[in-house]
Amino acid sequence: MAKVKTAFFCQNCGTQFPKWMGQCTACKEWNTLVEEVIQKEEKSSWKLASNISATQRAAKPLKVKEIDSAEEIRMNTLDGELNRVLGGGLVPGSMVLLGGEPGIGKSTLLLQISLKLPYKTLYVSGEESQKQIKMRAERINPQSEQCYILTETNTQNIFRQIDEIQPDVLIIDSIQTLHTDYIESSAGTVSQIKECTAELTKFAKETGTPVLIIGHITKDGSIAGPKMLEHMVDTVLQFEGDRNHVYRILRANKNRFGSTAELGIYEMQGSGLREVANPSEILISHKEEELSGTAISATLEGMRPLMVEVQALVSTAVYGTPQRSATGYNLKRLNMILAVLEKRAGFRLGQKDVFLNITGGITVDDPAIDLGVVAAILSSDQDLPVGKDFVFAGEVGLTGEIRPINRADQRIQEAEKLGFSTIFISKYNKITYKSSGIKVILVTKIEDVVEYLFG
Numbered sequence: 001m002a003k004v005k006t007a008f009f010c011q012n013c014g015t016q017f018p019k020w021m022g023q024c025t026a027c028k029e030w031n032t033l034v035e036e037v038i039q040k041e042e043k044s045s046w047k048l049a050s051n052i053s054a055t056q057r058a059a060k061p062l063k064v065k066e067i068d069s070a071e072e073i074r075m076n077t078l079d080g081e082l083n084r085v086l087g088g089g090l091v092p093g094s095m096v097l098l099g100g101e102p103g104i105g106k107s108t109l110l111l112q113i114s115l116k117l118p119y120k121t122l123y124v125s126g127e128e129s130q131k132q133i134k135m136r137a138e139r140i141n142p143q144s145e146q147c148y149i150l151t152e153t154n155t156q157n158i159f160r161q162i163d164e165i166q167p168d169v170l171i172i173d174s175i176q177t178l179h180t181d182y183i184e185s186s187a188g189t190v191s192q193i194k195e196c197t198a199e200l201t202k203f204a205k206e207t208g209t210p211v212l213i214i215g216h217i218t219k220d221g222s223i224a225g226p227k228m229l230e231h232m233v234d235t236v237l238q239f240e241g242d243r244n245h246v247y248r249i250l251r252a253n254k255n256r257f258g259s260t261a262e263l264g265i266y267e268m269q270g271s272g273l274r275e276v277a278n279p280s281e282i283l284i285s286h287k288e289e290e291l292s293g294t295a296i297s298a299t300l301e302g303m304r305p306l307m308v309e310v311q312a313l314v315s316t317a318v319y320g321t322p323q324r325s326a327t328g329y330n331l332k333r334l335n336m337i338l339a340v341l342e343k344r345a346g347f348r349l350g351q352k353d354v355f356l357n358i359t360g361g362i363t364v365d366d367p368a369i370d371l372g373v374v375a376a377i378l379s380s381d382q383d384l385p386v387g388k389d390f391v392f393a394g395e396v397g398l399t400g401e402i403r404p405i406n407r408a409d410q411r412i413q414e415a416e417k418l419g420f421s422t423i424f425i426s427k428y429n430k431i432t433y434k435s436s437g438i439k440v441i442l443v444t445k446i447e448d449v450v451e452y453l454f455g
């Protein structure tokens with residue numbers, strides 16, 4: 001038995017210290033240092049466990065001209081939403097972490113993708129038994145002939161099975177359940193997560209096999225390891241959504257091989273997660289009559305135009321201090337818009353409660369939603385409905401001017417495609433798209449919009 005060494009790890013950021021301290025000097029958190037047993041062996045690689053002979057590829061310098069500029073090879077996952085978020089498919093040898101709160105459906109998503117993948121896939125679960133997984137898999141169609149399920153938590157055993165099956169894609173559910181023989185502390189601790197991830201990374205890079213890892217992360221990120229994990233992988237995907245909502249959003253927080261602006265949307269159904277190809281339709285509540293306090297905004301998520309519905313409720317404050325709340329929209333920005341409406345457009349909103357909500361449980365960062373927010377607030381305040389086939393896209397400035405937004409043509413096109421009759425856009429936007437089915441109204445300041453809507 002080799003001699004046991006111990007060290008202290010910050011449970012928040014994973015930094016290693018030789019001695020205990022009250023405060024982590026790296027992330028400044030208090031009481032996060034925990035002693036863990038480490039036993040650093042030089043050759044703690046995945047290769048020790050199996051006999052896979054990976055070719056030793058020592059890198060050598062190349063002239064820029066000599067570097068192959070061809071696009072990265074991508075493995076099509078046959079899941080349109082996942083492909084888009086990854087930047088066109090799985091990159092061979094890449095490490096992908098799928099994070100999210102427990103119960104959000106991470107296992108369902110990856111099991112479903114495993115069953116669909118046109119590659120030989122090994123799905124390793126330390127969370128559920130093979131029978132439980134089989135029961136879940138039976139609800140999902142179609143089923144791939146090439147998907148193997150393994151219930152195992154020991155990485156050395158996993159690598160032995162990999163040697164046997166030789167999968168093209170490896171899926172781990174979840175990293176918190178894994179443990180390696182080279183570390184003596186228990187599964188889920190920082191040192192175990194770190195070492196297991198290092199072994200999987202080595203395997204991925206040496207064999208060119210993409211590895212998808214599930215990592216449970218609570219809202220405040222308090223579970224040991226995730227922050228450190230994010231640094232160790234190539235791509236970090238976040239699966240989110242309110243558990244009460246039927247929709248789930250997949251986004252990339254980090255992507256070494258693509259943009260982080262793309263978004264994937266799924267609908268949770270009895271048979272699994274359904275890809276939502278046209279998200280605009282689900283984000284707009286279909287109503288027969290015109291109601292006050294709602295307005296549709298043409299926003300962009302990544303490269304994709306997205307119509308979202310903004311709902312506002314403005315009422316006289318019952319108590320002294322008016323309440324302000326925003327769901328899916330920045331509260332500071334809401335306060336700024338209210339101040340602009342008061343100061344520049346003469347609306348008395350200072351003594352009123354204002355509640356704002358973006359339907360579908362999504363959060364919008366695109367400043368183009370401002371104009372829709374203004375329309376919804378004024379509509380509720382005046383108790384006059386905004387035409388239900390009107391769409392808004394414009395940023396509101398401090399002086400009440402409507403500022404131009406990016407990709408106006410694309411937004412107009414999408415609104416036209418979805419059958420809206422009128423779109424409000426800043427006059428300062430250069431529009432080249434020749435629309436035939438939609439009226440484009442160019443506005444310069446809030447008053448123009450007010451005049452048009454309620455004038």
Ligand SMILES: [Zn+2]
Binds near residue numbers: 010013015029
């Ligand atoms: Zn720390």
